[in-house]
Amino acid sequence: MEKSAQMFIAGEWCDGQNGSAEVVDPATGETVGAVALAGTSDLNLALDAADAAFKVWSLTSAFERSGLLRKAAGLLRERAEEIGRLMVREQGKPLAEAKGEVIGSADHIDWAAEEGRRMYGRVIPARAPNVQQIAYRLPLGVVAGFSPWNFPISQAVRKIAGALGVGCTIIIKCPEETPYSCAELVRCFEDAGIPRGVVNLVYGVPKEVSEYLIPADPVRMVTFTGSIPVGKTLGEIAARYVKRCTLELGGHSPFVVAEDADVDAAVQLAATLKFRNAGQVCAAPSRFYIHDTHYERFLDGFVAASKELKVGSGFEVGVQMGPLANARRLDAMEVFVADAVDRGAKIATGGRRIGNKGNFFEPTVLTDIPEDASLMVDEPFGPIAPVLPFSSLESAIEKANALPYALAAFAFGTSQKTVDQLSKGLEAGMVSINHFGIASPETPFGGMKESGYGSEGGVEGMDAFVTTKFISTLV
Ligand code: NAD
Numbered sequence: 001m002e003k004s005a006q007m008f009i010a011g012e013w014c015d016g017q018n019g020s021a022e023v024v025d026p027a028t029g030e031t032v033g034a035v036a037l038a039g040t041s042d043l044n045l046a047l048d049a050a051d052a053a054f055k056v057w058s059l060t061s062a063f064e065r066s067g068l069l070r071k072a073a074g075l076l077r078e079r080a081e082e083i084g085r086l087m088v089r090e091q092g093k094p095l096a097e098a099k100g101e102v103i104g105s106a107d108h109i110d111w112a113a114e115e116g117r118r119m120y121g122r123v124i125p126a127r128a129p130n131v132q133q134i135a136y137r138l139p140l141g142v143v144a145g146f147s148p149w150n151f152p153i154s155q156a157v158r159k160i161a162g163a164l165g166v167g168c169t170i171i172i173k174c175p176e177e178t179p180y181s182c183a184e185l186v187r188c189f190e191d192a193g194i195p196r197g198v199v200n201l202v203y204g205v206p207k208e209v210s211e212y213l214i215p216a217d218p219v220r221m222v223t224f225t226g227s228i229p230v231g232k233t234l235g236e237i238a239a240r241y242v243k244r245c246t247l248e249l250g251g252h253s254p255f256v257v258a259e260d261a262d263v264d265a266a267v268q269l270a271a272t273l274k275f276r277n278a279g280q281v282c283a284a285p286s287r288f289y290i291h292d293t294h295y296e297r298f299l300d301g302f303v304a305a306s307k308e309l310k311v312g313s314g315f316e317v318g319v320q321m322g323p324l325a326n327a328r329r330l331d332a333m334e335v336f337v338a339d340a341v342d343r344g345a346k347i348a349t350g351g352r353r354i355g356n357k358g359n360f361f362e363p364t365v366l367t368d369i370p371e372d373a374s375l376m377v378d379e380p381f382g383p384i385a386p387v388l389p390f391s392s393l394e395s396a397i398e399k400a401n402a403l404p405y406a407l408a409a410f411a412f413g414t415s416q417k418t419v420d421q422l423s424k425g426l427e428a429g430m431v432s433i434n435h436f437g438i439a440s441p442e443t444p445f446g447g448m449k450e451s452g453y454g455s456e457g458g459v460e461g462m463d464a465f466v467t468t469k470f471i472s473t474l475v
Pocket residue numbers: 146147148149150175176206207208210211225226227228230233234248249250251281282328379380381
């Protein structure tokens with residue numbers, strides 16, 4: 001597959017003013033093809049198109065917008081196999097995960113399509129009988145979206161569908177590492193009949209594109225998913241130009257197993273969540289705190305489950321974990337392990353790169369790790385799990401809350417007292433107890449502290465794209 005991913009600007013597929021970059025298959029290291037890179041003339045075209053389209057799309061009835069979005073969702077479902085295959089080639093995850101992501105993303109579009117029809121304003125009782133007061137909720141305008149490579153479709157879809165659902169238009173910069181599946185997502189909106197200029201897709205040098213788009217006049221809202229340092233920079237630019245901003249950044253999620261927990265259920269979920277998408281999930285559990293009484297049993301079960309995982313090309317039947325999505329992550333894993341071992345950590349399983357072709361890394365479990373190891377402080381964003389014992393739930397919660405990030409937290413416990421202590425005590429934008437229960441279209445997804453602000457998903461995710469206009473009339 002030698003192909004070129006084009007941009008989609010003002011309803012046309014086009015190459016970029018700044019040439020192209022190479023796209024690499026993370027399982028083989030081979031070149032898959034190229035991706036177009038935008039220059040300022042491309043971005044200006046996208047800004048003009050999104051601005052012009054906003055004037056029409058924002059006045060299109062919510063009912064009509066909803067119908068077009070639902071059509072796009074249907075096309076995405078129909079094309080799940082084909083798009084999933086593109087994603088495996090450029091991102092590496094197992095095909096079943098890729099297809100699941102595409103199908104789940106169609107649900108996000110359906111949610112935004114329906115919720116967009118419920119952007120109710122309100123009538124506010126006035127102080128005088130001849131005054132009418134109405135608060136309207138209106139689409140903000142042109143949105144600049146920046147989506148990452150770990151979930152090429154589902155991260156982009158939350159931004160596109162949310163914006164379109166309420167009547168905004170969007171310029172989305174999708175990840176240069178995984179452009180092909182993103183392009184096919186946008187093609188679903190095109191084929192559904194979404195008018196030209198409503199969705200514009202660009203790729204480019206990320207810093208150049210964000211620094212150009214965010215200050216640009218028609219852009220009224222910025223939505224970014226990615227790392228904390230980049231999020232802070234984009235948030236600063238947005239603040240300087242008073243642009244609304246949603247930031248979905250990294251985390252370092254604790255996974256707490258209390259004394260009265262169902263340990264076997266905890267082991268099973270830990271292995272599934274930790275190694276999904278090779279650990280490259282912002283809400284993946286990354287610090288495992290296990291009550292003393294269960295520590296050995298949890299560790300044995302978790303290590304056994306990690307060893308059993310089939311690692312390989314995402315196209316291979318039965319593979320449960322693919323390669324890391326890019327060579328940067330592979331290097332980062334090696335540095336995390338070396339630093340931890342230097343500080344006294346023990347490797348219970350894994351710890352090394354697999355082979356010398358592609359970005360494969362062993363599912364890794366570490367013990368005896370000091371709290372100041374970089375793995376305990378910096379988001380691993382990869383398949384490494386530190387496991388630590390604790391003796392009191394209060395101290396585990398304190399450690400769980402000790403970092404400046406607070407995206408997700410997972411916990412196991414059975415008594416009402418334990419569940420109450422965990423759900424109230426764990427500081428995170430999303431707390432999931434005794435199961436994995438986050439990230440559905442109808443629930444808010446977002447972090448506290450340095451993990452970002454605002455939500456994607458749920459009514460909160462739709463609110464991010466609207467502004468309030470209050471009208472008081474003397475009748
Ligand atoms: P990075 O910080 O360079 O980039 C992260 C993402 O932001 C990428 O998608 C990149 O294209 C984009 N980006 C980078 N600089 C940008 C800029 N100036 N303007 C706009 N977009 C920009 O790191 P990376 O090596 O690509 O990824 C590693 C780290 O990123 C991980 O450690 C993880 O914390 C974070 N990450 C988080 C998520 C998430 O879902 N929250 C997704 C991907 C990456």
